[in-house]
Ligand SMILES: Nc1nc2c(ncn2[C@@H]2O[C@H](COP(=O)(O)OP(=O)(O)OP(=O)(O)O)[C@@H](O)[C@H]2O)c(=O)[nH]1
């Protein structure tokens with residue numbers, strides 16, 4: 001029996017290491033998460049000695065590589081695997097969930113076990129990195145950096161609408177004083193729309209045409225509780241505009257949130273992550289959750305890359321359609337299946 005303790009920054013990372021270091025047939029004995037360290041104890045039976053012929057090129061053909069065995073899903077897990085795949089969760093994460101549940105108690109995977117949905121939801125919730133986990137106090141005392149938030153992202157994903165929701169929620173629900181800055185001077189109408197919104201909220205509003213303007217506006221708003229900065233939407237392929245915008249925001253005490261539409265396909269999400277990486281986003285805000293049947297694709301990428309989610313937006317209404325990203329709520333949306341009677 002081989003018994004190994006493997007650690008990682010997240011449960012997904014530790015489980016992935018178990019797969020690499022102990023093997024894909026490893027059985028998880030115990031999982032825990034404390035002090036920012038995920039620990040997994042895994043065991044595996046030693047592999048039987050290879051009985052390759054002395055000269056592999058003689059006699060019967062020597063198989064150098066076995067094809068990966070197809071994953072046979074335990075019967076009790078099948079409806080949940082289908083539901084999670086329908087939700088858009090990656091196969092990689094579905095396997096991780098299966099292994100984690102099996103490690104907790106193999107009996108959970110028996111057909112009709114009523115505890116399975118709840119356990120699955122809890123394990124999935126634990127895998128989802130959120131702003132709460134990263135220690136950045138979005139909702140309580142901000143750090144000097146997180147006091148000013150900039151929303152960046154591709155065109156039309158809902159940056160300005162999300163900014164309006166955030167500013168309105170901070171003012172109405174948290175009684176905070178907010179300042180709003182637009183750097184989106186690409187379209188005059190966009191500036192005027194945000195100015196009108198700021199006026200309605202009674203919040204001071206500045207337009208920054210240059211990095212100097214932005215610095216001046218940040219200084220001017222330094223006594224406000226929160227400062228929200230809108231930016232121009234840019235295509236991930238428009239390297240020149242992205243670079244210019246990066247220069248605009250560089251070296252400012254600003255926390256960057258990358259807005260991505262939850263319905264974007266995985267390849268395009270990866271292209272956006274790469275294109276906006278120079279902005280060093282601390283969080284992803286997943287927008288338009290209400291418009292897609294498979295938000296799990298975007299969610300999977302955030303989990304696999306361990307990028308914390310800050311908010312989820314789920315509609316056009318300002319300020320209601322905005323939720324802080326919470327693992328438990330997201331996991332509940334992913335696993336609604338109950339045990340068939
Ligand atoms: N269904 C749905 N629509 C949304 C959501 N958020 C924003 N929208 C809509 O998406 C459209 C674009 O929103 P904007 O806020 O202008 O998007 P943007 O990213 O600022 O766009 P650019 O500044 O042009 O890059 C508007 O019609 C919004 O009402 C959401 O969560 N769900």
Ligand SMILES: [Mg+2]
Pocket residue numbers: 159160161184190230231233
């Ligand atoms: Mg906008």
